Amino acid sequence: NPSRPPADETDVLDAYSRAVISVVEAASPAVVSVFNAPGDQRGGAGSGFLITPDGYAVTNSHVVGGRERLSAETADGDRLDAHVVGDDPATDLAVMRLSARDLPYVELGDSAALRVGQLVIAMGSPLGLQATVSAGVVGAVGRSLRGRDGRLVENIIQHSAPINPGNSGGPLVDTRGRVVGINTAIIAGAQGLGFAVPSNAARWVVTEILRFG
Numbered sequence: 001n002p003s004r005p006p007a008d009e010t011d012v013l014d015a016y017s018r019a020v021i022s023v024v025e026a027a028s029p030a031v032v033s034v035f036n037a038p039g040d041q042r043g044g045a046g047s048g049f050l051i052t053p054d055g056y057a058v059t060n061s062h063v064v065g066g067r068e069r070l071s072a073e074t075a076d077g078d079r080l081d082a083h084v085v086g087d088d089p090a091t092d093l094a095v096m097r098l099s100a101r102d103l104p105y106v107e108l109g110d111s112a113a114l115r116v117g118q119l120v121i122a123m124g125s126p127l128g129l130q131a132t133v134s135a136g137v138v139g140a141v142g143r144s145l146r147g148r149d150g151r152l153v154e155n156i157i158q159h160s161a162p163i164n165p166g167n168s169g170g171p172l173v174d175t176r177g178r179v180v181g182i183n184t185a186i187i188a189g190a191q192g193l194g195f196a197v198p199s200n201a202a203r204w205v206v207t208e209i210l211r212f213g
Helices: 007-030 199-212
Strands: 031-036 046-050 056-059 069-073 079-088 093-098 119-124 132-146 152-159 171-173 179-186 194-198
Touching: 007 031, 007 046, 007 119, 007 132, 007 171, 031 119, 046 119, 056 199, 069 093, 079 199, 093 199, 119 179, 132 194, 152 179, 179 199, 194 199
Parallel strands: none
Antiparallel strands: 031 046, 031 069, 046 056, 056 093, 069 079, 079 093, 119 132, 119 171, 132 152, 152 194, 171 179, 179 194
């Protein structure tokens, strides 16, 4: 049948689909949408992800926006209060804690092991569309990007998984379901370019915040 692709091509597509589906099923329960606390009229929303079962989560510093209190919605639709544990604008990372326990969580992987061309999956709430998934490949590693405070953030990961406002703070995940980056920015007018803070930087920042605040 000329309308059907060759068997080997179908197998490749199935393998790609299976890889993405497996990652989404494993990691998406740990992804949260981040909102202003009730009564806070300031604009802004984003994404985050849980790294411990007792509610610690990572997001972007610019999603936190100097707030001490936030609201987070889990994949199950539960809206929880969250407070900011620590904020590091220099790396555009922040840690918050949700007021719940026994939550699903994901592990931070080794971003130094990333290779150009590697499949990655972005998760978050672009434009308020919760539980959105997009896939792409690592386009470059070791980029430098100016943070919102003007400081240079090093070792940024460039990738092609489509992201939009609201994806900020959401995880960039490898095919083993480990977080290798935290989506942080898009360049206005660019197409197919996303950027993420590497997970190794996030691990260091999270450790420092949890130890010293």
